[in-house]
Amino acid sequence: MEQDATSKQLAQRRAEGIRTGVTIAVVVVVLRYLPATSNLFLFPLIDNFAYDVAFGLRAPQQPSDIVIVAIDDDSLKEERLGWFPWRRDTYVKLLEKLDGAKVVGFDVLFAEPDRHNPEADSRFAEAIERHGRVVLASYRRVRSEVSAEQGTEAAAIMPSYPPPAGGTGPLMPVQPRNLAPPIPKLAKAAAGIGYVDIVPDSDGVYRYVAPLKAGYDRRVYPHFATEMARVVSGTTAEQIVARAPDKQVMMDERPVYLNADGKMLINYCGPTGTIPRFRFWDVISGQVSEDQFKGKIVLVGATAPGLYDIRNAPYREKSRFFLGVETNANIVNSLLYMPPLRDSSRTVVWLVFAMILGSLACWVVWSSAETTGPFVGGLILVVIALPSFFVVFYLANQVIPYGAIALATALPVGLGIYDRLGAERRMIRGQFASYVSEDVLAMLTRDPELIRSGTQREITVLFSDVRGSTSLAEQSIPEAWLAQLNQYMSQMTEAIFDYNGYLDKFMGDGIMAIWNAFGTDAKHAELAVRAGLAMLERLEVLNQEWENAENRLPFGIRVGLHTGEAMLGDAGSDQRRQYTAIGDVVNTAARIEEMNRELGTTFIISETAAQLVGDVFELREIGEVEVRGRSKGIKVFEVMGERS
Numbered sequence: 001m002e003q004d005a006t007s008k009q010l011a012q013r014r015a016e017g018i019r020t021g022v023t024i025a026v027v028v029v030v031l032r033y034l035p036a037t038s039n040l041f042l043f044p045l046i047d048n049f050a051y052d053v054a055f056g057l058r059a060p061q062q063p064s065d066i067v068i069v070a071i072d073d074d075s076l077k078e079e080r081l082g083w084f085p086w087r088r089d090t091y092v093k094l095l096e097k098l099d100g101a102k103v104v105g106f107d108v109l110f111a112e113p114d115r116h117n118p119e120a121d122s123r124f125a126e127a128i129e130r131h132g133r134v135v136l137a138s139y140r141r142v143r144s145e146v147s148a149e150q151g152t153e154a155a156a157i158m159p160s161y162p163p164p165a166g167g168t169g170p171l172m173p174v175q176p177r178n179l180a181p182p183i184p185k186l187a188k189a190a191a192g193i194g195y196v197d198i199v200p201d202s203d204g205v206y207r208y209v210a211p212l213k214a215g216y217d218r219r220v221y222p223h224f225a226t227e228m229a230r231v232v233s234g235t236t237a238e239q240i241v242a243r244a245p246d247k248q249v250m251m252d253e254r255p256v257y258l259n260a261d262g263k264m265l266i267n268y269c270g271p272t273g274t275i276p277r278f279r280f281w282d283v284i285s286g287q288v289s290e291d292q293f294k295g296k297i298v299l300v301g302a303t304a305p306g307l308y309d310i311r312n313a314p315y316r317e318k319s320r321f322f323l324g325v326e327t328n329a330n331i332v333n334s335l336l337y338m339p340p341l342r343d344s345s346r347t348v349v350w351l352v353f354a355m356i357l358g359s360l361a362c363w364v365v366w367s368s369a370e371t372t373g374p375f376v377g378g379l380i381l382v383v384i385a386l387p388s389f390f391v392v393f394y395l396a397n398q399v400i401p402y403g404a405i406a407l408a409t410a411l412p413v414g415l416g417i418y419d420r421l422g423a424e425r426r427m428i429r430g431q432f433a434s435y436v437s438e439d440v441l442a443m444l445t446r447d448p449e450l451i452r453s454g455t456q457r458e459i460t461v462l463f464s465d466v467r468g469s470t471s472l473a474e475q476s477i478p479e480a481w482l483a484q485l486n487q488y489m490s491q492m493t494e495a496i497f498d499y500n501g502y503l504d505k506f507m508g509d510g511i512m513a514i515w516n517a518f519g520t521d522a523k524h525a526e527l528a529v530r531a532g533l534a535m536l537e538r539l540e541v542l543n544q545e546w547e548n549a550e551n552r553l554p555f556g557i558r559v560g561l562h563t564g565e566a567m568l569g570d571a572g573s574d575q576r577r578q579y580t581a582i583g584d585v586v587n588t589a590a591r592i593e594e595m596n597r598e599l600g601t602t603f604i605i606s607e608t609a610a611q612l613v614g615d616v617f618e619l620r621e622i623g624e625v626e627v628r629g630r631s632k633g634i635k636v637f638e639v640m641g642e643r644s
Helices: 005-033 042-057 073-077 088-097 119-131 148-157 184-189 224-233 237-241 280-284 324-336 348-367 372-396 402-432 438-446 469-475 478-498 524-547 584-599 607-613
Strands: 066-071 103-109 134-140 172-174 192-195 212-215 220-222 248-251 254-257 277-279 297-302 455-466 502-507 510-515 557-572 577-582 603-606 617-625 634-642
Touching (some): 005 402, 042 372, 042 402, 066 073, 066 280, 066 324, 073 280, 088 119, 088 280, 103 224, 103 324, 119 184, 134 184, 134 224, 192 220, 192 224, 220 224, 220 237, 224 237, 224 248, 224 297, 224 324, 237 248, 277 280, 297 324, 348 402, 372 402, 455 469, 455 478, 455 584, 469 478, 478 502, 478 510, 478 524, 510 524, 510 584, 524 557, 524 603, 524 607, 524 634, 557 584, 557 607, 584 603, 584 617, 584 634, 603 607, 607 617, 607 634
Parallel strands (some): 066 297, 103 134, 103 297, 134 192, 172 212, 557 603
Antiparallel strands (some): 212 220, 248 254, 455 510, 455 557, 557 577, 603 634, 617 634
8 A cells, every 4th residue: 555644754754864864974974084174173072072081980000110200399499409400410319329220211401501510411421321221302492493503413413213114104294403402412422312392182181192203304203202112122213113104103012003193192001190209309319219210210300380391181080280201201101011092083994983873873763663763773872872982992992083973973863863752743743633632642642653654454433423414504593503513523522532532524514433543442342332322422411501592403413333444544635635544344334324314223333343342332233234335234233322
């Protein structure tokens, strides 16, 4: 059977909803993939939020062999150290205490000679060379501040790695002449030198670092932490850069992954304070045993707020507070020990996953029942889309495009749920509010599948008609007769609705009603008979009122009822259609109602209906009668009332 109008409307709405949802998912993924739009406000906001939450939920993992010697407030106030910057001899004393360290990284800039005693630089250089495992820091100067002579000198001092065979790949560019190295004496003595520059994300949080940069002189320049990791691991410069074209930095045969911008994700071991600290003064004054530093990676750097070496980290519960020396310590830890995080935020596989997941969730919302679809679609959002970032982060050490996944799923699901939970109910209520009771209407809005498409089932059809309506109309004033009919129809409608009937139509002063129109009434014949008796009772009350009313004429009605199979669905023209029953059962019910005139009865039913209600109602068998349009007669019964 051709799909009915209601089903067509719902099917069209479903198809439109699915198309809209899939389009939204595709647009979200495309926007996230394109470089020009990948950093739109919502994407980094959601991605960064999830990244920060993931670190906040993870328990701190204190490294076993990394410590910090802190240039803190108490050390700065120590008179025996003098004013900061301290004399270079102070650092000579420190290196003596750190003789057993695997490597010492000075996160302190020595770009100028000692202003107190230039000869102290020589002593410091000797101490550095004697230790043999000291890494110093450089920084990038503003180009306008660098003279040609300074640039040439800096390029000559800065150590570098040979370029990999396949080119520098995604490595960020740097101008070597703009790097400010330590003074030549110290640079020559150091085991390594690296830049300490690091750029925060748009929200001011440091999540990435470029461990290597490609110089315009075709050499590769390492980060300060990269140099420390190289010295500790014994990895050669050639080994470190070998896989740079493949977006990898090799450290002791361990790959660390780079993104398309040549940056690696910092796998923080915990919030500020996770890495053990020792006060600078306590170390050089002997208050801390030298055994604390044997076999350790030691970073020397500022922790005093007044030195302004603060770099926000992804720990919201600590107000993001983090120190620069801690950041460098975490970069070293990421290069050597922590599981390397892979930035998959622009990987096609995950973006396709976002598109498929969003499309699937949208399809589920629209293709299932009104309540089941939104529930399952919401379940996909809550159980798969929203936790996806954290599952992949913790289990696979990947950072995926969470903003794309969340938006590509949440937007189609949210819009679909909003539309489905409102639009279908409004459509059904608008179509059926005048034809069924509030209870039946509520049932239909809860389960629109009841009216989804044409189906065949057993129903009971009732017809009623006013006796002598033509004569009554001639005796009455037209306006009065119309008002009386409206009063009568209202009472009959209530009687039908009281017993879950579906008011199919009014035909002048005639009425057609259906029971089990939606397949929900097992005792449809009994309900229909009760409704017919209720109609007669209500008419009796009306007649008592009309006997003493002006311009009112009491009248009687005839009721006929038949049970049988019918096809249910929308019928009519393209301009106007109605949910109704089609089949012989309707024609037979109408003929049975007409037989009341010949038989002199008021309420008769067919044998098929009588077989269903004979135990409940008192019936008088009339016998078999001829039914116009049928080749065989039909046995009918008069309804006398309910059995006592």
